[in-house]
Amino acid sequence: MAQQQPPLxxxxxxADLEEDFERDLHTEHQVLNMGPSHPATHGTVKFLIELxxxxxxxxxxxVGYLHRGFEKxxxxxxxxxxxxxxxxxxxxxxxxxxxxxVMAVEKLLGIExxxxxxxxxxxxxxxxxxxxxxxxxxxACLELAAMTPFLYGIEARELSWDxxxxxxxxxxxxxYIRIGGVKHDMPRDFPATAKDFIARIRQLLVDFDDVITSxxxxxxxxxxxxxxxxxxxxxxxxxxxxxxxAGVPFDVRKANPYLVYDQIDFDVPxxxxxxxxxxxxxxAEEMQQSLRIVEQCLAHLEKxxxxxxxxxxxxxxxxxxxKVFNRMEELIQQFKSVTEGPRVPAGEGYxxxxxxxxxxxxxxxxxxxxxxxxxxxxxxxxxxxxxxxEMLKGALxxxxxxxxxxxxxxxxxxxx
Amino acid sequence: xxxxxxxxxxxxxxxxxxxxxxxxxxxxxxTAIVAVEKLGDVMLHLRDExxxxxxxxxxxxxxxxxxxxxxxxxxxYSMANNQRIRIKVGLADPGSGAMPEIASVTDLYPSANWMxxxxxxxxGIRFEGHPDLRRILLYDEFEGHPLRKDYPKERRQPLVxxxx
Numbered sequence: 283m284a285q286q287q288p289p290l291x292x293x294x295x296x297a298d299l300e301e302d303f304e305r306d307l308h309t310e311h312q313v314l315n316m317g318p319s320h321p322a323t324h325g326t327v328k329f330l331i332e333l334x335x336x337x338x339x340x341x342x343x344x345v346g347y348l349h350r351g352f353e354k355x356x357x358x359x360x361x362x363x364x365x366x367x368x369x370x371x372x373x374x375x376x377x378x379x380x381x382x383x384v385m386a387v388e389k390l391l392g393i394e395x396x397x398x399x400x401x402x403x404x405x406x407x408x409x410x411x412x413x414x415x416x417x418x419x420x421x422a423c424l425e426l427a428a429m430t431p432f433l434y435g436i437e438a439r440e441l442s443w444d445x446x447x448x449x450x451x452x453x454x455x456x457x458y459i460r461i462g463g464v465k466h467d468m469p470r471d472f473p474a475t476a477k478d479f480i481a482r483i484r485q486l487l488v489d490f491d492d493v494i495t496s497x498x499x500x501x502x503x504x505x506x507x508x509x510x511x512x513x514x515x516x517x518x519x520x521x522x523x524x525x526x527x528a529g530v531p532f533d534v535r536k537a538n539p540y541l542v543y544d545q546i547d548f549d550v551p552x553x554x555x556x557x558x559x560x561x562x563x564x565x566a567e568e569m570q571q572s573l574r575i576v577e578q579c580l581a582h583l584e585k586x587x588x589x590x591x592x593x594x595x596x597x598x599x600x601x602x603x604x605k606v607f608n609r610m611e612e613l614i615q616q617f618k619s620v621t622e623g624p625r626v627p628a629g630e631g632y633x634x635x636x637x638x639x640x641x642x643x644x645x646x647x648x649x650x651x652x653x654x655x656x657x658x659x660x661x662x663x664x665x666x667x668x669x670x671x672e673m674l675k676g677a678l679x680x681x682x683x684x685x686x687x688x689x690x691x692x693x694x695x696x697x698x
Numbered sequence: 699x700x701x702x703x704x705x706x707x708x709x710x711x712x713x714x715x716x717x718x719x720x721x722x723x724x725x726x727x728x729t730a731i732v733a734v735e736k737l738g739d740v741m742l743h744l745r746d747e748x749x750x751x752x753x754x755x756x757x758x759x760x761x762x763x764x765x766x767x768x769x770x771x772x773x774x775y776s777m778a779n780n781q782r783i784r785i786k787v788g789l790a791d792p793g794s795g796a797m798p799e800i801a802s803v804t805d806l807y808p809s810a811n812w813m814x815x816x817x818x819x820x821x822g823i824r825f826e827g828h829p830d831l832r833r834i835l836l837y838d839e840f841e842g843h844p845l846r847k848d849y850p851k852e853r854r855q856p857l858v859x860x861x862x
Contacts, residue, residue, distance in 0.1 A: 346835035351851075353820075354844055358851050389725055516751045516777065519809035530777070537780055631725045632773055632784065634754075645771065647759055660755040660773070668812040697835055 311339055314679075318347045322425045322683050324417075325693040327667075329682070336678050341671040345664070345696050352698035356657035360623040361387055362461065364657055369455040371659060372695040374417045375410035377403075377446070378637040379695070380459035383657075385540060386633035386644035387461050390626045391598065398589040399463050400541045405579035406449055406458060407635075408572040412483070413442040414638030414690075415523075415565045415572075422562070422687035423494060426503055431494045438486040441479045448472050461624060462599050463592030473580050480573055487569060495566070504559040508673050508685030511556060518669040522640025522662055523564045524689065528556030534636035548575050561688040597624045622652040630656075639663050639690055663689075663696040704728055706748045706781055713747070714739055729784040734800060737787055741772075741803045750774040750783060753807035756814055758821045762847035767791040768798055768823060789823065802828040820845035 317328035326347040332340035352371065356364040368383040369376040381403055388394065395403075420435025443453040449468055450458035458465050494500050510520065512528045525532055533550045535543040551567035553560025592599045600619050605612040628650035634643035640662030647656035666689050674682055707728050711718045717736035722729050732740050744750040755773040766788035774783050789798040802825035804810045814825045815834040822843035825831060833840065839858045842849050 346833075346837070349835045351844065354849075354851055357845075392725075517808045519752045519754050519807070532777060629724050630727070630729075632727055632755075632782070641754065643755060643773070645755065645757060645773065655761070656757075656759045658755070658757040658771075660757075664812065664816075665809060668809065 309335065316682075318344075323686055324421045324425070325686075325691050325696070327686075327691060327693065327696075331679065331682070333679060336680075338674050338677055338679060338682065341674055341682075343667060343670060345667065345691075348693035348697040350694075350698065352659065353657055357654055360652050361626055361654060362623040364654065365459065365461075366455070366457050368659075369457050370694050371661070371698065372414070372637065372639065372642075372663070372692045373454055374692060375407075375414035375638045376454060376456050377406045377410040377458055378414075378635065379642060379659075380456070381407050381541075382633065382635045382637065382642045383644050383659075384459045384461050385635065386631060386646050387624075387626060389631045389633050390629060390646055390648055391461070391624065392627070393462055393593055393595055393598065395463055395593050396590050397542075398467070398583065398586060399591045399593075401579050401583050401586075402449075402464050402468065402591060403459060404541050404543065404546070405576055405583070406446065406456075406464075408575045408579070409442050409445050409449075410456075411638045412569050412572045412576075413439045413446075415569050416442070418638075418688065418690040419490070419494075419562060419565055422684060423500070425683050425687055426500065428494070428497075428500065431490050434486050434490045434493075438483045438490075441483050441486075445472075445476055445479055448475060460592070460599075462595055463590075467588070467591045468583070473584060476576070476580060480576060484573065487566070491566065495563075501559060503680075504562060504684050504688075505557060506555070507558050507677065507681040508561075508670075508688065509555060509557045510669060510673050514669065514672070515556070518665070520640070520666050520669060522636070522638070522666065523561055523568065524556070524666055525640065526550065527553035527560035527564045529554055534634050534641055538634065540633075540635060546575055546578050548572075558684045558688045565688075625650065625652050626654070634660070637662060639692070639695070640666060659695075659698060661695045661698060663691045664698075667691045667696060706744075706750075706776070706779070706783055709748060710740065710743065710783075714743055727784055728782065729786060731786045731788065734787050734789060737785075738801050738803070738806075740785060741806050744774055744783070744785075745806055748776065749778040750776045750781075752777060753803065753809045753813075754782075756803075756810055756817060758817045758823055758845075760821060760845065760847045765790065768821065770800055770817065770823065772803070797822050797824040799824045799826055801826050802831075804828055819843070822846065 312333045314331045314333055318326050328344040330342040331338055352367055355367055368379040371379045416435045416439040420432045424432035446456055447453050450456045450465055512530055515525045515528045529552050531550050531552050536550055548571045551564050553564050601612040601615055606616045626648040628648055630647045632643055632645045634641045642662055643660035645658040649655050707721055707730055717732055717740050718730045719733055720731040752775045754775050757771050759769045768789040770787045772785040802814055814828055817823050818831055819833045819836050820843055
């Protein structure tokens with residue numbers, strides 16, 4: 283017969299076992315490298331995440347992987363040569379960056395383009411905005427493992443890029459806007475095609491909405507994640523859909539109307555709490571508003587009929603070919619325009635537009651020559667990304683993905 | 699003057715004597731050139747008294763061959779009054795490889811954090827009191843500050859291996 287063991291005795295053990303368990307469980311913070319190339323982030327960025335279990339303690343965001351020296355390149359070319367570089371800032375909505383830069387140059391030159399051109403610019407810019415928001419929402423779905431809505435979104439984005447291709451010959455890097463005008467007027471069959479495409483985009487947005495907006499998984503992943511308050515937004519100069527989702531109705535198109543936005547009827551949607559779900563809803567509604575704007579532009583362009591799309595100003599636009607081939611002065615002017623482009627009066631100017639991500643500003647300094655002294659782009663992606671570390675303090679690691687998606691950091695614009 | 703922003707500029711000139719050395723409203727952009735030692739006072743006044751809640755942009759310009767050589771440019775926006783103002787601070791080049799210095803406004807406007815890091819990265823301007831002044835767009839081993847006008851565009855940088 284085995285001898286009975288005496289009960290084990292732990293002299294240090296306190297009475298409450300659970301408390302003891304808590305005290306004994308010793309964990310260390312873990313540092314996780316995410317990126318610079320990670321399948322769940324669109325954009326090249328590296329996160330250095332300090333984790334306590336699954337919770338983020340510290341987040342260091344390292345940007346710059348796509349730095350191409352935008353400002354340095356602009357400062358070494360003529361005023362015209364910077365326009366293709368602006369295409370490559372936010373490559374989802376290249377035309378908006380074109381418009382921002384060109385209008386800043388026009389501000390320094392003191393010129394205003396023709397009416398038809400202004401409506402064309404608004405229309406092409408809004409098509410770009412739709413493409414940008416579709417990328418944001420579609421890619422967010424994909425990175426939350428929802429493939430179907432991503433395909434709806436991407437089909438709609440293809441349609442908007444097809445419209446841009448009809449307008450300017452390129453899908454992504456459009457290079458459509460010129461100082462004092464646009465490259466050329468829209469093709470004759472554009473309005474009819476655009477109407478068909480808009481109807482199809484509307485249908486795709488309905489499908490997108492059906493599978494996503496009240497989808498339990500999607501809502502649970504987005505609700506109350508990545509929250510930023512109104513006050514924090516202002517402190518961090520966050521603009522665009524993120525600011526609007528926090529309940530601030532700030533939109534440069536309404537606050538400082540440029541082009542013909544003051545003649546267009548559209549609404550600025552706002553959210554309530556400033557979480558990712560509100561951001562999604564704001565973007566979804568902004569796409570509807572942009573479609574409304576495009577339709578108004580098409581109607582107005584039809585109403586005003588054909589007209590010049592370029593300013594008749596020899597400083598910025600080339601003379602007509604007939605004159606170039608037959609007259610000496612125009613030939614010289616053509617030569618000067620091609621080799622050095624416009625000379626912008628000395629001075630400085632800041633011009634801001636509402637891009638898809640927020641306030642896109644250009645601060646230009648000229649010394650009166652054909653080469654800019656300074657081309658500063660105020661990149662909304664860069665500035666909106668900065669407070670992400672604070673937005674995610676204490677959050678789960680999994681919340682990083684939707685938050686990053688709805689901040690919509692575009693590497694080209696963030697890193698320039 | 700009726701054009702926007704100038705009432706704020708007038709108050710700024712009146713309230714902090716000696717801070718604004720020069721001002722203009724070229725093309726409607728209200729601009730105040732501020733003495734470097736008064737920058738903190740001016741920013742505090744703009745934020746708390748004149749309702750400029752947002753520091754939209756911080757950048758610098760290198761006017762090589764002019765005195766002062768650098769200019770740090772701040773763009774502020776007041777949402778309450780829908781006004782913009784530009785604050786510029788001239789910074790002389792101390793020479794002999796030393797960096798020009800200016801007070802950081804990160805404690806007043808947290809948005810300045812990354813933008814000041816970018817200016818430091820690109821122009822080699824040191825922001826005193828910045829909590830985390832590191833390079834941001836370029837890597838630590840990068841030599842020089844590429845947006846300075848005396849940095850040649852074609853200059854090659856040494857290759858660095860992976861860092862862990």
